[in-house]
Amino acid sequence: MFGRSVTINRPVAELYAYWRDFGNLATFMDNIVEISAIDDKRSHWVVKAPGGRVVEWDAVVTEERENEYIAWASEEGADVPNSGRIDFRDAGTRGTVVTATILYDPPAGVVGKVIAKLFQREPAIQARRDLRRFKQLMETGEIATSSFTRKQLEEEQA
Helix, strand or coil: CEEEEEEECCCHHHHHHHHHCHHHHHHCCCCEEEEEECCCCEEEEEEECHHHCEEEEEEEEEEEECCCEEEEEECCCCCCCEEEEEEEEECHHHCEEEEEEEEECCCCHHHHHHHHHHCCCCHHHHHHHHHHHHHHHHHHCCCCCCCCCHHHHHHHHC
16 A cells, blocks of 8 residues: 655645546556446546556546545456545645555566556556646646647647
């Protein structure tokens, strides 16, 4: 289990609403290929894994309190069993403290975790980067990058 926090200069309600629409997560989470809603509590996740693999699972919201937190867990049979919680805490004039806490069971146990780290796809590393991108997107409307985003590449090729 690991947790990461970032302070974002935006109101709690705005950040919570953006995150709660799980399809939005692919806009700033680098490894997300797609998240599609099954219903108001369940979603299907498709995620890039080390070695060019793609893993999939269904997740269910296990608990939530509007503008405070969302907790989830993967359903039985997930390629990568995981659970976690995202907390949103009002930080007054500084905005909102967003904390992600994630627990996962890496494929191939410890060996899988070491390989994932080597390929920079280990969830603790990824969570830190994803939260930084979420902060950039929410505060500026874009994510600073030295490479083309998928959208920029499509616009360039059009």
